[in-house]
Amino acid sequence: MNRFSRIAFLLAAGCLLSAGCGKTPNASYRLNMVEATKQRLTTEQEQQVATVLLAMFGTPDDPVALPEFGLDEAKLRLASGPVRSDIVGRKNGLYREHCAHCHGVTGDGMGPTAAFLNPYPRDYRPGVFKFKSTERADKPTHADLLRILRNGIAGTSMPSFALLSEPQIDALAEYVKYLSIRGETELSLMRAFFELDDDAQGKLPETREFLVDETAGPIAEKWKSAAAAQIPVPDMPADIDLVASIAKGRELFYGDKANCVKCHGVTGLGDGQANDYDDWNKAIVEINKEIQGGLAKAGETSTSGMSSEDAAEHRKQVAWLGKFSHVVDGDALTPRTIPPRNLRLGVYRGGRRPLDLYYRIHAGINGAPMPAAKGTVPPEDIWHIVNYIRSLPYEFDGELGADRPMVARDRF
Amino acid sequence: MSRSQAETPKTGLAHAVACVLVAVTSVLLCFGALVTTFDAAMAVPDWPGTYGHNMFLFPWAEWFYGPWDLFLEHGHRLLGALVGMISLVLAAVVWRTHQSPAVRGLAAAAVLLVLVQGVLGGARVLLDDKTVAKVHACTGPLFFAVAVAIATLTRRSSSSQSATSSAAVRSAGGLALATYVQLVAGAQLRHLDASVDPATFRWLVAFHLAGAAAVAALAVAAVLCTRSCGQPIARRWSLAILLLVGCQLALGVGAWVVNWGLPSGWLPASWAFSDPLLARSVWGATVVTGHVVLGMMILGASVVLSIATGVLRSAVKSTVRPQQADRLRERAFA
Missing domain, CATH: 1.10.760.10 (Cytochrome c-like domain)
Structure with a gap:
């Protein structure tokens, strides 16, 4: 093989390697694994949460909003899904085009570029927003979200989307609310396992009363009443x-x-x-402290004098700490002050x-x-x-x- | 009559067609880069037609005065088709003018690549798949490099060029290769799927930065190696590439800044912009697209430099085939 052929071969190989391993999978929401691990959910429980969320909120390509959420599905459709436009230039997939690279498809602030940005992009899932015209604990109004989208945030990587049309900015604000309600509902569902009776056998009740009236409904209600809390x-x-x-x-x-x-x-x-730290980073700092403290304590504890049940429990605890540490490394960004x-x-x-x-x-x-x-x-x-x-x-x-x-x- | 003079009309035609191909491909690459910058790839949902019309019969006014995304995507398709046709003409001319096996091989590769590229473009639309988009973005510069190589090899004076030092050959060849790898890495960053985790993006950025350093080092090496090689053209091209690489580094920094601002927290707070960035601004799109297009230009210039320093020297030397020389002898000296 002469030099020319070798170079051509290398170029072709590089080109093919660059393709990755196959078709890009459809976008999907990521489960909040940090919370799931923190709450010690079993795989079945994680699956139940994912299934409930799918039924209540749909997928990134096909979002669903129950009437109780007070969200406009037409706006959600404009903002969701892959990027495409029609013959008159109406564009769909606005969130994927403008926001997801930093805020992530799930709105978890873990988009591809997140690690490079300072401050980190907002994680919508706890439903906490900084710059608003409402009291500290209240949700922002729709107008607050529109203002941030239109003006951007000076001194950060959040740009102004003033060049987008009003309906497009409106659709993005609606989608941010949708992701936030979805994320907060996910957190509530995961925390609800802790309060289950023994009769429930580790399974959440899949009833409208529990899922909508008690869990997602009150979260959506806070968003609906934000304007009154100005x-x-x-x-x-x-x-x-x-x-x-x-x-x-x-x-x-x-x-x-x-x-x-x-x-x-x-x-x-x-x-x-x-x-x-801010609340998002503080949560990870505290989890890291818990893991380090737990591992240090486990290292000092000898299982020799323990009963077999206690020893098994000890091993279970050490395994959980190891898993938690691994999950936090993969699913959270390094905390910053x-x-x-x-x-x-x-x-x-x-x-x-x-x-x-x-x-x-x-x-x-x-x-x-x-x-x-x-x-x-x-x-x-x-x-x-x-x-x-x-x-x-x-x-x-x-x-x-x-x-x-x-x-x-x-x-x- | 000298041999080179006798070959002028035929070689000149191939060279002229190759130059047209390079020029039209440059415009095509600009359109392609803009399509990615504005996320306009799915502005036309069907392929090979455009909104049910035959691609060539789509009402031009609807295209030209229509939405920006449609203008870019349909324009990209029309230019792609034009490049395909020119590639076919070039292949025919190369064959008719009995160019060297290397040039004919490159012309055949150009036809093959443009066909593959067209199909990839169609698949990207029909499957709406980012992976295909990445391959499409990697094949484009490869085709451009081939077109530039044909244009350089069919140039009359190229046959008189002699090889330079092996260091010059290595630095020039390495520069072309490194530039292409950079374009491949850039394509991965530009067509990044939003589901990718931050660690992967970090790795890609690190790779792209390391690649930038490698390209800059090779550009400097090329200037040093061609300084006393006795090939003024190689020296000039290496200096031009160094200048382009300097501009490219500045555009790379600019591309980051227009997308994500100055890395606040890493730089002093007083450096922070007092106004937020403006998403989708003309300025931002120009910087980002310019970074891609300049990368292609550096690749093209590196290919020219590689040939000028002696890579593919055997191909240049055998531009005139023995049978052709026999026919010429009979015609001119009988």
């Missing part, structure tokens, strides 16, 4: 003296009541307490409008260590903090060694 925002006083307001805001920022300084630091550079925001950059993830900052301070950020000022700081004082925060990128700060006011970007 935070009432008092208008910023029209005759407000901005300089005095900023000074008051500064006082609150450094004071005990708002205590923003604890995390955002005395300079506002986000250099305060920076070793905390969440640094407090650098307020001198003028980059606000939840939106740069004063109203957005008001919501963040009033309700805190759900899923993040940022606490709610509601109940501690009166609404009019929240406006003062908003004004101070908005002034921070331009504030002269002698502590930083500057001898003149500088915009944030000149400082670094």
Whole structure:
């Protein structure tokens, strides 16, 4: 074989190898294996959950929404399935085209690109969303989701989809709600096994009362009632003296009541307490601690003095810890701490409008260590903090060694 | 009359057709890259027809003024068909002008590849399958490389080129091979199935980055090896490739940034964009598509360099067949 033939052969082989091992399988939802393992579900129980979810929610290519969920199936069909468009340019499969590479087909925040992104893409399954106009524990409104899709999230990899049409953005927001309801229902079903009676023989009741009225229905209801849970925002006083307001805001920022300084630091550079995790990462950190602690304890325990039943139980526990460790490695991303925001950059993830900052301070950020000022700081004082925060990128700060006011970007 | 002068008309025709093939294929590759960038592959659900019409009889106004996705996908098909026809013409011309076995082999390979590529394109649509799309994306550059090789080998002056150092041959051949492997890796990233786990994507990115480093190193090596090889054309091509590789690295970084932004958390927070990225922007699509197309151009240039440095030297040397020389002798010197 001469050189030319060898090169041709290598190219052809490379081309064929690149094809992978066969046809791409149809998209499917991934079971939440971290929760399933945590709840010590058997294979049969995992299968039951998967079957129930399939019946209630369908597949990524053919989603189903029960009337109780209050979701628009026409919008779901526009967003779901593989990417395709018709002769007039109407596009289907919007979620797969624009979102799934980061958020994953299941909405578990485990899309192919997820490991490279910082912060990680949102996992919709716990039903927790950060940037919204509702109280901390409430779901976001449909308008909140639309705003995030339209504006993107500055300082992260979440882009603005402003170039999509309104019906397309609307369909994507609906699909995000669908995935979130599905994910939260999955979590509830997995946790429900723990509360089963002995009579149930380890099987969930497959009745409408249990599955819809008791499990998925209340979750969907929270989404439906989100609009009513919107935070009432008092208008910023029209005759407000901005300089005095900023000074008051500064006082609150450094004071005990708002205590923003604890995390955002005395300079506002986000250099305060920076070793905390958001809820998604914290859950994995705690699981890892449980596994490491369990394995260390198991390593110290000798089975020689145990009864055969205790020894069997011990071995079972060690096997479960090993399995759990393996599942977490494969189904979760390495936890990362969440640094407090650098307020001198003028980059606000939840939106740069004063109203957005008001919501963040009033309700805190759900899923993040940022606490709610509601109940501690009166609404009019929240406006003062908003004004101070908005002034921070331009504030002269002698502590930083500057001898003149500088915009944030000149400082670094 | 010298031998090369006598061969000019026939060899020139093959070269001209091959150049047309390379030019049209370049446009075809741009359309193909845009189809992937805009996820427009399924804008036409049937094949080989287009919405029930014969592909060539689909109303042109509906195509040209229609939706962007339809414009890309149907345009890609029309250009593919055109490339297929030019490949057939080229094969006929190559045979009629008695080119060397290597050139005839390449012309036959071009016809075979374009047929396979057409069928793969159809299968990608009919099966709506990403795996087929990946193979389709790997065959495209291969066909382009073959077309460039034919155009280079049928060039009149190529027969007078002599081999350079073995290091130059190795670096040029290695560069072409590494560039193709990079395009294959890029195709895996571009046609990634959303169900793939993050670990696989991480591995692919690492491979693509390592490949970029290898291509850059080989491009530098090619410049160094051809510096004193006595082949000015090889030197010029190697320098041009180095420049293209530099642009390609910048486009690669750009392709990441327009898709996912600056890697915040890895870079200082002050580097974060104050405005979010804009999905599906013209700027973003241009950078990402440009990265793919420039990769193809580097492959084409590497093939030219490989031939200029002496890879396929035997093919160049035997461009004129003995029987042809006999006929020429009878005609010109009898």
